[in-house]
Amino acid sequence: AQSVTQLGSHVSVSEGALVLLRCNYSSSVPPYLFWYVQYPNQGLQLLLKYTSAATLVKGINGFEAEFKKSETSFHLTKPSAHMSDAAEYFCAVSEGLSSASKIIFGSGTRLSIRP
């Protein structure tokens, strides 16, 4: 079975600092990997996805993630945090070979931005 583990349920960074949210996955087949963001009382918005093309994936709002097969990782980064980045972030893996298959989510990391 596929799974994801997000390291750190809460990350706090200063405005303008580097954001690094960690995610490790487990999969017996080539995975499809995703990062979603959720603002309070809202649904999830796709930030970016990895579908076996380029290992460095660029997403919306200046975020990017790098797929590292040797480390089974898919960490999310942003060079300079903005106050509007404060939200809950979920790493997820798609079970199956199609990105339209059901998604297995991690438990989430809450990102706080200090002024």
Place this chain on the structure above:
Amino acid sequence: DTGVSQDPRHKITKRGQNVTFRCDPISEHNRLYWYRQTLGQGPEFLTYFQNEAQLEKSRLLSDRFSAERPKGSFSTLEIQRTEQGDSAMYLCASSLEGSEQYFGPGTRLTVT
């Protein structure tokens, strides 16, 4: 394209009552998914439809839960005899086959 919509956004009900939620997917999307998200956790898969066919159900979907998508467009999720443990955010998502899922805003259920 107005995105995925869900109704109601909030529902408070007493234990033992039945509730029904509705999801309207993006119009051309043939796949529709239901997830449940409890406080402090990531969403968990419940079930999904391709057109009107329900193709997979999670073991989380007990006998008290039923989902339908009668015409391959909107979907309903009904919970019978609600329990306090059913309190959660119920999320709907839709997609085209082979593309990513787009999520709705969710229905927050509180069972008192």
